[in-house]
Amino acid sequence: MDDIPSMRRFDVELFITHPSLTPTEISQALALEPTNFHCVGEQRRTPKRELPGKYCDTRWRCSRRFEVDNQRFHDAIDQFVAEFLPHREFLARVRTTGGRTDLILQFLGDGYHGDSISSTTLSLVSSLGLDFAIEVFAEQQARPGMKNIQVVDGAQNCVYDIFQATDEEFAAIFPKGQDVAFIDEVGARTDADALTSLLTQLWSRRIPKRDALGIHGMLFYELDHKKIYYPTRKDEEAVNPNRSKLRA
Numbered sequence: 702m703d704d705i706p707s708m709r710r711f712d713v714e715l716f717i718t719h720p721s722l723t724p725t726e727i728s729q730a731l732a733l734e735p736t737n738f739h740c741v742g743e744q745r746r747t748p749k750r751e752l753p754g755k756y757c758d759t760r761w762r763c764s765r766r767f768e769v770d771n772q773r774f775h776d777a778i779d780q781f782v783a784e785f786l787p788h789r790e791f792l793a794r795v796r797t798t799g800g801r802t803d804l805i806l807q808f809l810g811d812g813y814h815g816d817s818i819s820s821t822t823l824s825l826v827s828s829l830g831l832d833f834a835i836e837v838f839a840e841q842q843a844r845p846g847m848k849n850i851q852v853v854d855g856a857q858n859c860v861y862d863i864f865q866a867t868d869e870e871f872a873a874i875f876p877k878g879q880d881v882a883f884i885d886e887v888g889a890r891t892d893a894d895a896l897t898s899l900l901t902q903l904w905s906r907r908i909p910k911r912d913a914l915g916i917h918g919m920l921f922y923e924l925d926h927k928k929i930y931y932p933t934r935k936d937e938e939a940v941n942p943n944r945s946k947l948r949a
Contacts, residue, residue, distance in 0.1 A: 708768045711814065712809065716762045716803040719741075719795055719798070723740050735761045738762065741757065742755050742756065746893070752893070782804070782829070782831075801832070803831060807835075810838040848871040848917040849864070863916065865906040
């Protein structure tokens with residue numbers, strides 16, 4: 702039991718999606734600043750670079766971090782939900798004009814959580830028109846069945862770390878049959894929030910190279926000049942600039 706953290710963290714979040722409202726309008730209506738957001742019509746981007754296309758909707762997220770020394774979380778949810786009761790009318794308008802509102806409980810992998818949410822609280826959540834979502838980051842460890850992705854970027858201090866991905870995450874990064882990917886191309890075919898969530902989980906699963914049983918894919922950052930060597934995005938089909946095979 703010594704390896705179980707004494708404090709357990711979790712986040713409670715309000716997540717709003719809307720086809721036309723701006724983040725500023727949402728923040729003003731709720732009298733809150735978002736943890737992160739993007740606005741409909743803005744350029745799509747990852748934390749490192751721009752991506753093709755514009756955002757098709759506005760996404761606004763307000764997150765609160767809680768730390769407890771036990772398994773319980775109902776008090777935090779009660780506290781968070783109560784804060785939005787005065788804004789019931791606005792949240793209803795978000796939904797009736799084509800938006801979505803979610804209450805998200807996010808566990809961060811610090812150990813066991815178990816609790817009951819009262820029917821009173823669930824009634825309040827329903828009265829606010831909030832869908833209830835749960836996200837779980839499992840404890841990170843090497844697990845059979847995971848695929849190993851080596852990340853290569855243009856930084857001078859790049860150390861070619863390897864990260865473990867689930868089958869679903871691997872498929873999102875590498876289309877069927879491919880094992881080479883460039884982050885701008887991944888971003889172009891993946892929703893920005895989904896990509897951020899995927900990469901957040903991937904970065905939490907670094908595995909020492911000595912423990913990795915093979916490399917199943919390579920993900921390149923800021924190395925567009927490498928694309929010419931991987932026209933099929935398959936490592937074994939790498940070519941020279943004159944299109945001759947790089948390997949015999």
